[in-house]
Amino acid sequence: METDSPPPYVPQIRLYQDWLQARRGLRFDGYDALWRWSVTELDAFWQSVWDYFDLQSPTPHDAVLARNVMPGARWFPGAQVNYARQVLRHVDAAHAAGQPALVARNERGQHRELSWPALRRQVAALALHLKAQGVGPGDRVAAYLPNIPETIVAFLACASIGAVWSVCAPDMGTNAVLDRFRQIEPKVLFAVDGVSYGGRDHDRCAVLAELRAQLPTLRHVVLVNNLDATKTIADTACYASITARKDAETAAFEPLWLPFDHPLWIVYSSGTTGMPKPIVHGHGGMLLVMLQLAVLHNDIGCSYAPNSFGERFHWYSSTGWIMWNAQVGGLLGGTTCVLYDGNPGGSKERPDWGVLWRMAAETGVTFFGAGAAFYGNCMKAGITPAQCGDLSAIRALGSTGSPLPAEVQQWGSDFMAVAGVPRVWWANISGGTDFAGAFLGGHRELPQTPGRMQCRMLGAAVEAWDEQGRPVLDAVGELVCTQPIPSMPLYLWGDADGARYRASYFDMYPPGHGRRPGGGDLGPEAGAVWRHGDWIEIGSAAHPGCLIYGRSDATINRHGLRMGTSEIYSAVEALPEVLDSLVVDLEYLGRESWMPLFVVLREGVALDDALRGRIDDAIRAALSPRFVPDDIFAVAEVPRTLSGKKQELPIKKLLLGQPLAKVVNRDAMANPGCLDWYVDFAARRGAAAAA
Numbered sequence: 121m122e123t124d125s126p127p128p129y130v131p132q133i134r135l136y137q138d139w140l141q142a143r144r145g146l147r148f149d150g151y152d153a154l155w156r157w158s159v160t161e162l163d164a165f166w167q168s169v170w171d172y173f174d175l176q177s178p179t180p181h182d183a184v185l186a187r188n189v190m191p192g193a194r195w196f197p198g199a200q201v202n203y204a205r206q207v208l209r210h211v212d213a214a215h216a217a218g219q220p221a222l223v224a225r226n227e228r229g230q231h232r233e234l235s236w237p238a239l240r241r242q243v244a245a246l247a248l249h250l251k252a253q254g255v256g257p258g259d260r261v262a263a264y265l266p267n268i269p270e271t272i273v274a275f276l277a278c279a280s281i282g283a284v285w286s287v288c289a290p291d292m293g294t295n296a297v298l299d300r301f302r303q304i305e306p307k308v309l310f311a312v313d314g315v316s317y318g319g320r321d322h323d324r325c326a327v328l329a330e331l332r333a334q335l336p337t338l339r340h341v342v343l344v345n346n347l348d349a350t351k352t353i354a355d356t357a358c359y360a361s362i363t364a365r366k367d368a369e370t371a372a373f374e375p376l377w378l379p380f381d382h383p384l385w386i387v388y389s390s391g392t393t394g395m396p397k398p399i400v401h402g403h404g405g406m407l408l409v410m411l412q413l414a415v416l417h418n419d420i421g422c423s424y425a426p427n428s429f430g431e432r433f434h435w436y437s438s439t440g441w442i443m444w445n446a447q448v449g450g451l452l453g454g455t456t457c458v459l460y461d462g463n464p465g466g467s468k469e470r471p472d473w474g475v476l477w478r479m480a481a482e483t484g485v486t487f488f489g490a491g492a493a494f495y496g497n498c499m500k501a502g503i504t505p506a507q508c509g510d511l512s513a514i515r516a517l518g519s520t521g522s523p524l525p526a527e528v529q530q531w532g533s534d535f536m537a538v539a540g541v542p543r544v545w546w547a548n549i550s551g552g553t554d555f556a557g558a559f560l561g562g563h564r565e566l567p568q569t570p571g572r573m574q575c576r577m578l579g580a581a582v583e584a585w586d587e588q589g590r591p592v593l594d595a596v597g598e599l600v601c602t603q604p605i606p607s608m609p610l611y612l613w614g615d616a617d618g619a620r621y622r623a624s625y626f627d628m629y630p631p632g633h634g635r636r637p638g639g640g641d642l643g644p645e646a647g648a649v650w651r652h653g654d655w656i657e658i659g660s661a662a663h664p665g666c667l668i669y670g671r672s673d674a675t676i677n678r679h680g681l682r683m684g685t686s687e688i689y690s691a692v693e694a695l696p697e698v699l700d701s702l703v704v705d706l707e708y709l710g711r712e713s714w715m716p717l718f719v720v721l722r723e724g725v726a727l728d729d730a731l732r733g734r735i736d737d738a739i740r741a742a743l744s745p746r747f748v749p750d751d752i753f754a755v756a757e758v759p760r761t762l763s764g765k766k767q768e769l770p771i772k773k774l775l776l777g778q779p780l781a782k783v784v785n786r787d788a789m790a791n792p793g794c795l796d797w798y799v800d801f802a803a804r805r806g807a808a809a810a811a
Contacts, residue, residue: 131564159581189647193604200377204280210454217424227462244373245365246277257282262306280375289440314347319467380404398613405606410449422454434458435489481509489518505539526571572665599656691742717749757794
């Protein structure tokens, strides 16, 4: 008896190109031509994204890009949208197909699923509760929550009524959380009673008490019982009780229509000095860019669509990393999202790098994403598919957070081949918290080269610029973006005159620098050029693909989570034994991250194991275990400029093997004599590495 075989799978980006040809009469000879159209014809490209995903607005927009200038671009004026409305439009179709909205696991072995109708009902119940507490459009709602379904429900409830969401992970120290939340003056706080991580339960009630004491603008607190369902705290509302509501008002609730540029969330990206930057992104920009990333480039379709694999999208993340936002973005396209809360490496007593793989096997994950460091740890641990279950549903692996070494990617491909997926596709991406998107990413139909990203993203006018501000190919340069993207920050919270925003991204290349992707000078009317702070190499036709070489500034990017060096110094130099300090991260060209800390100690104090432990504990408590240094060295002085600034970047370059004369000007230093120690240290380290 003959049976019909399923139709061949068509990549999402191919479906989009077929749509462009059928609806717009546009046909492109290869991806490079499509990319160049997307960054030179911005109105046509972003309008096509709006139309392709059938985004809705009760009012028409007057233009696509009304003001093409950075900073200050104005997108889709007149349009009204809502992030939560776009998510919830999938409820009926996805539920009819038998697909859940969320699948969640934790390291205690608990498994939960949240249906699409339950997601809609809980979002509505929580949104109505917030409205009853006086929360309205523009009010800030802070969250101290882990990667669990309750966090996503709380976020969508805030978005649905126009409140501005901001979350910090419970592995962050109290001071680091306060440094963020104090700036935005939240009205409501969602907080967890505790978390499990690394085989241990960690109570967070004391942290909650401190947050309440130090955030005077709080008017209401909602407690999420994650460890103890019976736990109660005075003057808090119970999340479970609120979301259990079922009545006619809940059933009739609909998210508000909001202006395209209404603020959606505040995320944080640290510079090398000062407080963390509170970055505000808008509803409309995130709708467009998250759909473009997830569907067109990561090739994740609707879970219920005929041309899909019953998509189940997992990207391991903390809520403190922008990849949590990207994970939630899967819901915008009707995709089932699979969450994991806990340590992906097991515990200190029982290391186990098969945890996430087994979860993926048991939940039917089709797209498996994680930080590059995760795959490296799996390779070193020597895990095998036999230890992980049936992984044959996985058809794509995603990586970001730091450069993925070629040998690690090859290991992953070999690992999946043994697991029954002989040609797994890697979606290696690179972007940032700053614009909650990707500059570089994957393309299902392009060739793959281990260790490289396949292409520049559609709509992202990315170039590598040399020291003279000229675009280069097959050479390392500053990563710049010469055209606006809808998800670039609306502004930084509290930055009334925009000075901090301009200094963060546009000071290096003010108006008048560079050339447009299609040719022609960028004049002053085009505004400034976005400088991202990464080193990048963009390949020519002979060497396709792109490569990120790590940070070009002194911000620490530790396994995908950024932290300003000033925050590390604040924790370390609070110790009475430490007079001064300097930290650099030598993540570069796919090498394993190595972060040394140099400390100047009080006279008579020795750097023994006890002091090393106190320094580690101070960083762990104030920031996160991710920022504990790999090594600590006692030094006589920290190199400083004449104006007193620590010279982090020159020391980083020196330790990466560049000659002293090319990385620092002694005449611009307050203490040039201290460089001899660092030169000798770099030479000894280089000799040891070569041996």
